[in-house]
Amino acid sequence: NAGVTQTPKFRVLKTGQSMTLLCAQDMNHEYMYWYRQDPGMGLRLIHYSVGEGTTAKGEVPDGYNVSRLKKQNFLLGLESAAPSQTSVYFCASSYSTGLVDNEQFFGPGTRLTVL
Amino acid sequence: KQEVTQIPAALSVPEGENLVLNCSFTDSAIYNLQWFRQDPGKGLTSLLLIQSSQREQTSGRLNASLDKSSGRSTLYIAASQPGDSATYLCAVRLRSNDYKLSFGAGTTVTVRA
Numbered sequence: 001n002a003g004v005t006q007t008p009k010f011r012v013l014k015t016g017q018s019m020t021l022l023c024a025q026d027m028n029h030e031y032m033y034w035y036r037q038d039p040g041m042g043l044r045l046i047h048y049s050v051g052e053g054t055t056a057k058g059e060v061p062d063g064y065n066v067s068r069l070k071k072q073n074f075l076l077g078l079e080s081a082a083p084s085q086t087s088v089y090f091c092a093s094s095y096s097t098g099l100v101d102n103e104q105f106f107g108p109g110t111r112l113t114v115l
Numbered sequence: 116k117q118e119v120t121q122i123p124a125a126l127s128v129p130e131g132e133n134l135v136l137n138c139s140f141t142d143s144a145i146y147n148l149q150w151f152r153q154d155p156g157k158g159l160t161s162l163l164l165i166q167s168s169q170r171e172q173t174s175g176r177l178n179a180s181l182d183k184s185s186g187r188s189t190l191y192i193a194a195s196q197p198g199d200s201a202t203y204l205c206a207v208r209l210r211s212n213d214y215k216l217s218f219g220a221g222t223t224v225t226v227r228a
Contacts, residue, residue, distance in 0.1 A: 004158075031214060042119065042204065042218030043159075050214065058215065090158060103149065104216060106159040 001026050004107035006091050012113045013081045021076040021110050023091030031094045032074035033058075033104065034066060036087040043090060049074055081114045088112070117142045119207055121219035129227050134192035136222050138205035143183045145207045150179055150190050153202045153221065162203075163190070195226045 007022045023032065030051050035043040045058030049068040063085060065077045074093075078085060091107040118141040128134060138148070147166045151159040163172045163179040165188065171180045176193040192199055202223045206216040 033214070040124075040220055042206075042220045043216075044218075045215055048214050092159075103161055103164055105161070106151075108158040109156075111156075 006107040006110050010111045018079050023074045025093040029093035033092040034076045035090045083114045086114045117217040119217050119219040121222050125223045127225040134195050136190040138188040140186045140207050143186045148188050148207045151204045197226045197228045200226050
């Protein structure tokens with residue numbers, strides 16, 4: 001199993017450009033999450049999904065959109081990138097919260113720089 | 116709002132010394148707490164998950180304790196090795212039906228050979 005994979009690994013954008021980050025998991029997890037990690041701060045939840053076709057806002061959703069058309073994929077979009085969105089983005093997945101542990105498994109991250 | 120704090124932000128120890136990493140949280144009504152390891156430029160690897168009903172979890176040289184009443188968890192790493200150098204993060208989940216993990220900023224550990 002590959003676990004959680006993310007594409008691309010690195011990206012540099014100019015202010016105002018758009019892009020989509022792709023997350024894929026092969027563990028048949030119901031839940032998927034997008035986080036951002038900034039220096040000196042813990043990970044913050046951007047958006048999450050509790051199943052195919054559903055998405056919801058996390059702590060810091062502004063400037064981002066997401067889609068979950070297939071159970072195994074979760075896409076994060078930036079419509080008009082801003083320098084404040086320079087960050088490392090992590091995708092994670094887990095079984096539903098009905099199970100006791102609900103451990104989250106993380107991808108390797110995407111390092112995004114917006115100039 | 117749950118606040119998770121990890122102090123110190125960085126720690127340097129000689130090889131062989133035991134490591135003690137601290138995590139504190141403001142809302143003691145947690146569902147579980149998870150410790151992660153993050154290597155530079157990499158994703159997070161789950162180390163231990165402690166349910167609210169547990170007081171500790173062990174895996175090899177790692178032992179994590181949980182004291183809900185005082186809002187603290189401690190990760191012990193015995194006989195540290197240079198390969199233990201990494202950033203260690205703790206995260207708490209408030210409720211059984213809650214999707215959200217609240218993360219600390221992490222403690223960066225350097226084990227000197």
